[in-house]
Amino acid sequence: MDPTVIQTFTSPVILFFLLGIFAAVVRSDLAIPEAIAKGLSLYLMAAIGLKGGLAVSKSGIDGTVIAALLAGTFAGFVIPIFAFLLLKGFGRLDRINSGAVAAHYGSISVVTFVTAVEILGAQAREPAGFMVAVMAAMEAPAILSGLMLARGFGKSGEAGDPKTGEMLREVLTNSSIVLLLGAFAIGLAGGERGFAEVSPFFEAGFKGVLCFFLLDMGLIAARRIMDSRAITWRLASIAIVLPLINGAAGTALGVAIGLDTGSAAALGVLCASASYIAVPAAMRLALPEADPGIYLTMSLSITFPFNVVVNIGLISAFAAYLTGSGVPTL
């Protein structure tokens, strides 16, 4: 086993996540005020966006960047189809719920990505800055894809359901896309000099903020699954198998289009991750009949911890294997 898989467990970031899970399991009243959690997540998105923009301002844009953006968008459209079939078939979910869950798995989780960047960075496999833009590009397509699957391709939704155009506008202007891409643009425009001014705030605090945020995610994820009633063993299995398959496929796709080890792994993590912020909000609006008890519990309480604690390590090792860059000495 790649030693980097084990190393994950000594990172304070992961340890705080496990502490959150522990606190929820012993029914502690520990809770991060929700305004703080929201503030921390805005901070993380601004910081990762700035950092990505700064990196691209140095490296410039070339064919690989375009290829990665196209690959990400493609994956965002295609993953839901595969997920939908698995959910309807093996998972025994109805069409509406299958479509809703599929949309979550095609889209991405910013915090999973950020955690992966930390872990990959500690392995000297820092992904390229443009992967932030790839992440932003992958947020929306799966929502469209999942909605079409849920509603059946021909039909256009009940009267009173929001129009696809309206949905699209809402998805493209949702806060995480605007903040990520906005900060990315600021990093690109400001460059090294602009970043120097704000770097003590956005860089020095980053890991500590991530610790706190993952503490909260651990609490929320574990509390949700403890209260959950809707999850069968079939759905739980899918919530583990999907990130494994999507992660491997995404990594392979990344290597195929010529990404470096870290960036290919990051693409794998994006494919493996499931949204639990942007997509649930969109689904509540577009498919209110779908059960949040299913899609949130799968993405947030099973897939998210699995990715953070196990799968990022696996994907990193797999990327290193594929690119032949071997196991880094630490």
Add this chain to the structure above:
Amino acid sequence: MDPTVIQTFTSPVILFFLLGIFAAVVRSDLAIPEAIAKGLSLYLMAAIGLKGGLAVSKSGIDGTVIAALLAGTFAGFVIPIFAFLLLKGFGRLDRINSGAVAAHYGSISVVTFVTAVEILGAQAREPAGFMVAVMAAMEAPAILSGLMLARGFGKSGEAGDPKTGEMLREVLTNSSIVLLLGAFAIGLAGGERGFAEVSPFFEAGFKGVLCFFLLDMGLIAARRIMDSRAITWRLASIAIVLPLINGAAGTALGVAIGLDTGSAAALGVLCASASYIAVPAAMRLALPEADPGIYLTMSLSITFPFNVVVNIGLISAFAAYLTGSGVPTL
């Protein structure tokens, strides 16, 4: 044109402000939780107060400081009179609303000042530390001045309206004055050594916090003007012309009493800026008949962005012109 005017646009602080405006315009759901925004503003006030106190603990107090305090207080009383006449005449507002708006323009905006300090600092024109005390001194006088104008000088307000004494106490103990002057006193008392202990928190994070806060101000300012109904083109013009005139006059006054370029510019910015926190709260209480849709939209949605994006740069250039310190090479 002074290159420093253009340079404003590459500062991340300003870019985040523009991002906030952009997000509001495309109707994104991006929002900073209000507890976070409040916390950031307390942080900014404590930090600027400490910094000012520390600077004065080094430089000491002399005749220039007294002159600047008197000049600021004088401006606070006089600007509302000029503004009132303009608002009643050209602006076609009634007496109550003219007085309420005038009070806003005579008072100051802490965030505009803080942004100016950042921008002036980047131009090697850092204002003197005592300007923080001048800012605090300028918060209250305009409220009294504006109230007297709104109520007519002879009359004493309706039964049930708060007494002027009560108003005065409330204005002098409002949170921003207490925190600014309190932190100023702590900086003065603690000096270099006391500050060293807390400087990583208050200094290193400052620009980043300001970025976030201005992101929020951009959102709030733009959302407000998009929902506004009460603003005529006459009022909108006044919201641009007043800061231009007040800024120029304040800068000239500063140069006349012997302030250095940065401090004279800072006095200009204080005169140009309009309150959107302390004064609205006071007006809601003392003049509930006045329309917040007018005074908030003018000060927050027009004057504030104009000052931050354009006017600070102009004032800085004007101060340099007056003191003959020319255009700094960067």
Add this chain to the structure above:
Amino acid sequence: MDPTVIQTFTSPVILFFLLGIFAAVVRSDLAIPEAIAKGLSLYLMAAIGLKGGLAVSKSGIDGTVIAALLAGTFAGFVIPIFAFLLLKGFGRLDRINSGAVAAHYGSISVVTFVTAVEILGAQAREPAGFMVAVMAAMEAPAILSGLMLARGFGKSGEAGDPKTGEMLREVLTNSSIVLLLGAFAIGLAGGERGFAEVSPFFEAGFKGVLCFFLLDMGLIAARRIMDSRAITWRLASIAIVLPLINGAAGTALGVAIGLDTGSAAALGVLCASASYIAVPAAMRLALPEADPGIYLTMSLSITFPFNVVVNIGLISAFAAYLTGSGVPTL
């Protein structure tokens, strides 16, 4: 008088606390949003836990650590008995309220401890890292002790009152214990290398966050006593005398079991401090008839400021006297 007692007053941490009291006294509307205050307290607990765990990961665990843990637990059980007798006798409180107040004085205040660590550190008397674990061990015993006193040892509480077992589980899983010990464990596991990653966040910001938090505590403590009606001069005296006696006794106990000056002083501070977060919550649940107007006002509005502003300095000097380490030159 030990110069370190006076030195307390030039620390920004204490000055911000006094500013909070001042703001409340002049009835300013200054207020820290409650979500921010909660977030800051979580930060302080995580930081102090991490720091303690890191220190122990370097120093290891020996007989002194065990002795300190036992001494703290012992004090937690015994202090309430002594306090109970004083409150019922001299204080003229009834049994229920005496027991409730006694529980507060036997337990500890994290913020008092953190402030003491800062002040002792500035005097080159930094307490040992394991004192954080001692603090955690002292949180719960006093609650049990106080409850038994309040209910009379024989009786088992009214029907509907929570069972002792249930109470115990709640006390042991309360957020501050879980976060303190969790972060302690993470510090222990991660060691120097793990801590390096997060130290800019948890270490550099620490003093500044403490300033802000104490500003809030000053506001809350002073506002409470200004609104209070339930405090007699007898109770007010007890709220001063108890921390003096407990502080001296705790310090002596610490020296007796062989702790160094800083750690003995820290044990004294823990004994002297009274809980105002964990214990009130437990009492509200277990003894709803007890009057929060008494126990909160005593612990939060009298004992807490007395400890922070006066008693920590006294205890430090006393510890230095007992260990013969004299007055440090600064």
Add this chain to the structure above:
Amino acid sequence: MIETVTRKRIEILSDTALLKRVTDAIERAGITGWSVTPVLSGKGSEGRWREERVTGTDKVIVLTIAAQDKAMQLAEDLAPVLTKFGFILSMWDVQVIRGERF
């Protein structure tokens, strides 16, 4: 004696994400105003929840005061989607001053 008139007060519990559905219906009913208040946690047929705005599962209560006929129009409008959207609607008579504004 001041004059009071009787109006309906309607309160609708809704997911925050679906708030616009509620306020659109209020506007369709020709009602001039409303206020939105927060909800922290709750329990229903789908089990407990607590405020987790991070996952968009938070709820609000929309309250509006309106004349009887408009109130009924609002109730009629929302009735068919109550179950689908999980809204909870309750209404009762209240006395108000300045009745002409509602």
Add this chain to the structure above:
Amino acid sequence: MIETVTRKRIEILSDTALLKRVTDAIERAGITGWSVTPVLSGKGSEGRWREERVTGTDKVIVLTIAAQDKAMQLAEDLAPVLTKFGFILSMWDVQVIRGERF
């Protein structure tokens, strides 16, 4: 069977900045207690607003339970300033236990 008595419940929507005006009136009416609850956003004749405590435009609902006569006294006291201050006042009958305390 427990005994319940009828009291008035009054709710007043007010700008946070004007809260003291409301609670002073409640005290003048001789009512012993009240509670203040938050409001997040709303719409009225002056258009939409949302919580922006940064600009002091936030609102609260003050709720108080009182005997009929005191409730009417409160309503009478506030009626003349309702429009000036933009308050919205509604009241209705509720049953309470421990009626002697209100």
Add this chain to the structure above:
Amino acid sequence: MIETVTRKRIEILSDTALLKRVTDAIERAGITGWSVTPVLSGKGSEGRWREERVTGTDKVIVLTIAAQDKAMQLAEDLAPVLTKFGFILSMWDVQVIRGERF
């Protein structure tokens, strides 16, 4: 015309620390759901308070809609402890749609 039925709406003001006491009683009365809303500040016989979650002195209002008989059962259950725990309980009739769920 849609059909509305009459139910009781009960609101209980409680210390946050005692919330579980309230919701346990609601469950004992066989009521299926409730919602918890925040309170910012207030005044009562023990004087003023304001939200100080740092000291655990914050309060909430629990609201639940239930059939008459279950509502009375809840009131009976809580009546003996109202004073001890400092709860304030008020209830009134409301019209609801989808009455079968309450």
